[in-house]
Amino acid sequence: MSDSQTIAATSVIAGADSEQPDVAAATAAAVEAFAAYRATSPAERGAFLEAVADEIEADKDAIIVEAVRESGLPEGRITGEVGRTTGQLRMFAGVVRSGDHLGVRIDPALPDRAPLPRADIRQRMVPLGPVAVFGASNFPLAFSTAGGDTASALAAGCPVVVKGHPAHPVTGTLVARAITRAVQASGLPAGVFSFVLGGIETGQELVVDPRITAVGFTGSRGGGLALVRAAAGREVPIPVYAEMSSINPVVVLPGALDGDVDALATAYVGSLTLGAGQFCTNPGLLFLPSGEQGDAFLRAAGRAVTDAAGQPMLTPGIAEAYASGTASLRGTEGIRVVGEGSAAGDHAPAPVVYEAPAELLALDDNTVTDEVFGASGVVVRYDDVADLLPRLEQLEGQLTATVHADPASSADAAAAAALLPVLELRAGRILFNGWPTGVEVGHAMVHGGPYPATSDSRTTSVGSLAIERFQRPVAYQDVPAALQPEAVRDDNPWGLRRRIDGDLE
Amino acid sequence: MSDSQTIAATSVIAGADSEQPDVAAATAAAVEAFAAYRATSPAERGAFLEAVADEIEADKDAIIVEAVRESGLPEGRITGEVGRTTGQLRMFAGVVRSGDHLGVRIDPALPDRAPLPRADIRQRMVPLGPVAVFGASNFPLAFSTAGGDTASALAAGCPVVVKGHPAHPVTGTLVARAITRAVQASGLPAGVFSFVLGGIETGQELVVDPRITAVGFTGSRGGGLALVRAAAGREVPIPVYAEMSSINPVVVLPGALDGDVDALATAYVGSLTLGAGQFCTNPGLLFLPSGEQGDAFLRAAGRAVTDAAGQPMLTPGIAEAYASGTASLRGTEGIRVVGEGSAAGDHAPAPVVYEAPAELLALDDNTVTDEVFGASGVVVRYDDVADLLPRLEQLEGQLTATVHADPASSADAAAAAALLPVLELRAGRILFNGWPTGVEVGHAMVHGGPYPATSDSRTTSVGSLAIERFQRPVAYQDVPAALQPEAVRDDNPWGLRRRIDGDLE
Incomplete structure (x- = not known):
């Protein structure tokens, strides 16, 4: 999450001051x-x-x-x-x-071991x-x-x-x-x-x-x-x-778009806007195939986010940081707004989905890869699964990485098998056909990952x-x-x- | 161990240069x-x-x-x-x-868990x-x-x-x-x-x-x-x-001196001089009871170290650092030489045991607590077991801490029980009635410890x-x-x- 603002302590419960050492x-x-x-x-x-x-x-x-x-x-x-x-x-x-x-x-x-006990x-x-x-x-x-x-x-x-x-x-x-x-x-x-x-x-x-x-x-x-x-x-x-911080990349493989694209896009926007997007595991970056099916996903995501209303953010400072982060994305050449919801007051800004050209993922450019804490998602298109690996290898360490794939598609299976070792080096948790928000408290859970996801x-x-x-x-x-x-x-x-x-x- | 000198690479095996990347x-x-x-x-x-x-x-x-x-x-x-x-x-x-x-x-x-699978x-x-x-x-x-x-x-x-x-x-x-x-x-x-x-x-x-x-x-x-x-x-x-670095404190409890004091002192000097003292686990600091039995141990240790000959140190630089460290001890007011062995050439200096007043263990004085890499040991006397705890609590982190005690003595057992929690916070390995040199490669071994024993x-x-x-x-x-x-x-x-x-x- 991102909250670099100083937040002034507001009202403190009566008597609490005296009890704090x-x-x-x-x-x-x-x-x-x-x-x-x-x-x-x-x-x-x-x-x-x-x-x-x-x-x-x-x-x-x-x-x-x-x-x-x-x-x-x-x-x-x-x-x-x-x-x-x-x-x-x-x-x-x-x-x-x-x-x-x-x-x-x-x-x-x-005691009897030789040469020494x-x-x-x-x-x-x-x-x-x-x-x-x-x-x-x-x-x-x-x-x-x-x-x-x-x-x-x-x-x-x-x-x-x-x-x-x-x-x-x-x-x-x-x-x-x-x-x-x-x-x-x-x-x-x-x-x-x-x-x-x-x-x-x-x-x-x-x-x-x-x-x-x-x-x-x-x-x-x-x-x-x-x-x-x-x-x-x-x-x-x-x-x-x-x-x-983490932008929790999601890779949509081509087979995943053979199913109900509307439902998939709605689930994406649901994860993106959950809790005003204020989760460490918010899916901030999504890789989507080029072509007609990808276009359909993007249109559906645009509709879903347009229908979404802003929710109050945790603090005015966090809302200001969101405004500044989204303004930076919006002002970057090549980035377009896919859909934008409605604000619901000063500190409940509109959720938004952007499409960005893959070139912005270059190592020396943080425009797309810096976390914007809140309901702001960036979609990057790809032509070929082979193009994904170098892009993923360039990403910083992440808390999570997600793959959407058709379990019945051998092409998706082959692609996912190639992605997995790369994602393992980038993230602490790898998900299939789900969304990273919602972290189960269990024995097998990992909420961690390579720097800067964690120190x-x-x-x-x-x-x-x-x-x-x-x-x-x-x-x-x-x-x-x-x-x-x-x-x-x-x-x-x-x-x-x-x-x-x-x-x- | 201590080896802060730069050691110039000497003769390298023929052909090795070209094979090194x-x-x-x-x-x-x-x-x-x-x-x-x-x-x-x-x-x-x-x-x-x-x-x-x-x-x-x-x-x-x-x-x-x-x-x-x-x-x-x-x-x-x-x-x-x-x-x-x-x-x-x-x-x-x-x-x-x-x-x-x-x-x-x-x-x-x-899948059937409520409210969420x-x-x-x-x-x-x-x-x-x-x-x-x-x-x-x-x-x-x-x-x-x-x-x-x-x-x-x-x-x-x-x-x-x-x-x-x-x-x-x-x-x-x-x-x-x-x-x-x-x-x-x-x-x-x-x-x-x-x-x-x-x-x-x-x-x-x-x-x-x-x-x-x-x-x-x-x-x-x-x-x-x-x-x-x-x-x-x-x-x-x-x-x-x-x-x-580590000086591996050893605490001799009073009961340990009821047995064969000569054998105990000889074993101490044996551990101190093993491998010219060039072990991370060399017993650099020993706490010894005041009184006649402690005096007897010290005399025996003095005899044993006087009989010991120097061994070649690993490098000239290490031998020089040993000379400088022992000179510093020797030049400190209140420190006396208990016994000193014989040098065996330029880089095989004499092993030595010192006695130092407990005051030198004060927090702001490193004279006694800085590691001297090599066969140099410092003995500090104590009047009462109760005096030991604050002295041990002041020590930096160590690889090992050793207690010598009479297993049959209830006074030693009580003292050891009080020491153990303090030693646990100071060291990675706690030994009884042994010497810290010699690190078993096993499943249960710990060769580590709080800073500066390790980072x-x-x-x-x-x-x-x-x-x-x-x-x-x-x-x-x-x-x-x-x-x-x-x-x-x-x-x-x-x-x-x-x-x-x-x-x-």
């Missing part, structure tokens, strides 16, 4: 809480994550009212996001209870330490105060300091209060979770604080890179997981693999049984699945 | 080879790793002669290193064949791309051309460009030729492996090459940080795994977990069965253990 106090409390929190058993930590979910549900009505008011998003969407947020916490509680995230490996001693070596993952999480503007719940980064860091055993997004301070404060109640009810130290509000300076202060050991961020490329740069100036480097492609910010971002391995060599951590003990008190001499139990 | 040619070849190499099956890639081991063994005699000549290390040590190198390659071949490193996760479709989502790890590996001075085989970084990157499916260490160019060239024969015999593209020689500029050129996707380095803090800084200037950031604590550079450093996850959503990668297909042609809906098959 400053960054230094929050990180100090996190350090103080770390020892006790990381020592929690899987059952205790799992129960705590579930308590967080319960407390958010207890305040659900008030949270929904405030989130709708602050974000402009419809109630149905916000209600769904609450369910996603609590569901994610409960799913991570299940992973924590299983202990799979501890990745235990045991290489038993071989082997020591007893046992490995488990330990949490990194206090984690800074930045709330996102476009998901006031699922990617904010109790969102994916917070849930995964807490699951890993890391205390969390959230910097709430200034576009929804009241929502953030309400969720923070719910988490704080769960911390108290679980008998954990207060510093396990802190919530601070503030602008860019507050965020920078948090990232350079020597007590912070990792950062999770979802936002604009500008904002993410600023955090990466700030972190690079630290004496001790830390992982920064910034999920930044660290080795992981995901959605799904249970996200927990592993906040851990590091420690080996215990010949540590006496009585002193071994439970996870690696012979009697396996937590009933973990462990790798013994390389083989899973 | 420049950096740009090597990285271009690596890119060209990537598609074919990453497409290899587990069986093919495993066989290739074994072929590398076989080819190194075929040239073993010549390699040993040259490595002994270039490194000054004894033949027994070098012979052991050859075995370690080939054993590591074969072990990684086993992991690759099992496919465990692919981390496959499958969340099957739930779930798509079919499948995840596997893919290799990052071409990897730059820097040969280490102190392990001409096991951490150099075909060493741990190369073996793990190749196992992950990444082509490798090695910059050989200028202290052993002939050894590196011989090993490179062996790898190249394995590449050819396996029918793989030549760019799967390249070997370049050169100085600091060549290394920098490699790290900033836009085609390089990750870096593995073992060496000095200065050298590692220079590479980290160079990489930070790239447009597209990449992981840099630099294993740098990235989330991983290890020794052991099979090292393979995961060079991968990233990709999710496949609703990809038709015929187009799915083998690893995630329903018929599981590679017989992998996979996580289905979060549970291992």
Whole structure:
């Protein structure tokens, strides 16, 4: 997503100011809480994550009212996001209870091995330490105060300091209060979770604080890179997981146009305009075959987007950035408007689909490949499937890449087989015959991808693999049984699945 | 280890110059080879790793002669290193064949789920791309051309460009030729492996090459940080795994001195002087109880080190850095020499044990805590176990931390239990009643640790977990069965253990 504007903190809930610590106090409390929190058993930590979910549900009505008011998003969407947020916490509680995230490996001693005996070596993952999480503007719940980064860091055993997004301070404060109640009810130290509000300076202060050991961020490329740069100036480097920008290319293969072209085009525009287009996975670039069937798709997409009305964007700044991005596209020679919907007020601009010549995909031209956050899509035509590969190879890293193909067409199958290895190098998730908006919270999901989709492609910010971002391995060599951590003990008190001499139990 | 000197490339094997590509040619070849190499099956890639081991063994005699000549290390040590190198390659071949490193996760479709159906989502790890590996001075085989970084990157499916260490160019060239024969015999593209020689500029050129996707380095803090800084200037950031410096603290608890103090002190000096002290895991700092038993240990250590003779260091530059580091210790007020062995020539300086006052461990003083690469050890006394915790908490990140304790002493057990959580936050490996030199290549080993022991604590550079450093996850959503990668297909042609809906098959 793109939100490089500074958003002034607006009304803050009564009394919230006094309950918010400053960054230094929050990180100090996190350090103080770390020892006790990381020592929690899987059952205790799992129960705590579930308590967080319960407390958010207890305040659900008030949270929904405030989130709708602050974000402009419809109630149905916000209600769904609450369910996603609590569901994610409960799913991570299940992973924590299983202990799979501890990745235990045991290489038993071989006292008789020649020429040298082997020591007893046992490995488990330990949490990194206090984690800074930045709330996102476009998901006031699922990617904010109790969102994916917070849930995964807490699951890993890391205390969390959230910097709430200034576009929804009241929502953030309400969720923070719910988490704080769960911390108290679980008998954990207060510093396990802190919530601070503030602008860019507050965020920078948090990232350079020597007590912070990792950062999770979802936002604009500008904002993410600023955090990466700030972190690079630290004496001790830390992982920064910034999920930044993506135009999520979609390739329509010729066979896909043999079916119901109207339905396909309508689904495209539906994905493009969903939530005012304010998704990291919004399909910003679509490759469409030249020729009559492609023309028919484009006419249908034009009709669908013309029928679409603008929806309120998250902040005036985001709406202004959308206006500026679409104006730049419109003012570029060779780009034409395929269809444009209707604005619905100052901050609810019209969705629009453009057609752009393929030449604008040249490496040194960002006109078409820079993300315009919102319901703005660019269609590029191609004559031959063979022309696609070099164009896709030139694209920057992406969160997703989508292929539409006729499963029964051998030509499409051959083309898709050639595309797949290229798309794998460009994106974290590859979809067929679907649309990239809507990210399932599962075990197999990857919401990540090569730079600049993220600052660290080795992981995901959605799904249970996200927990592993906040851990590091420690080996215990010949540590006496009585002193071994439970996870690696012979009697396996937590009933973990462990790798013994390389083989899973 | 510490080797901040520039070492001029000495004699290079006849004909080697002409066979070495420049950096740009090597990285271009690596890119060209990537598609074919990453497409290899587990069986093919495993066989290739074994072929590398076989080819190194075929040239073993010549390699040993040259490595002994270039490194000054004894033949027994070098012979052991050859075995370690080939054993590591074969072990990684086993992991690759099992496919465990692919981390496959499958969340099957739930078409009837309400309110929304779930798509079919499948995840596997893919290799990052071409990897730059820097040969280490102190392990001409096991951490150099075909060493741990190369073996793990190749196992992950990444082509490798090695910059050989200028202290052993002939050894590196011989090993490179062996790898190249394995590449050819396996029918793989030549760019799967390249070997370049050169100085600091060549290394920098490699790290900033836009085609390089990750870096593995073992060496000095200065050298590692220079590479980290160079990489930070790239447009597209990449992981840099630099294993740098460590003083590997050892804590002797009072009970450990109830046994054979002479044997304990002799074992300490043995670990300190092994290989002229040129190990990343050399025990540079030892905490010893005050009082008579501690005095007895120190006298015994003094006798043992006085009896020890110097051994040739790897390069004149390393010997000079050792001389400068020990001179600095010796010239510091309050530090006294406990015992000093005998030099055995210009570049085989005397091993030495110092005693330093605890005050020198203050945060703003690096006299005692900066690594002196070589057989130089510092002993710090403590009055009470309670004094140890703040001293250990002040230490920088370490590769290892060791505790010597009497397993039968409840006082030692209580002290060790208090130390363990602190040591876990400081080190990648914790040992009891042993010495940190000697790093087992296993599944459970961690050779890593918090900064500045490494630039990235989330991983290890020794052991099979090292393979995961060079991968990233990709999710496949609703990809038709015929187009799915083998690893995630329903018929599981590679017989992998996979996580289905979060549970291992």
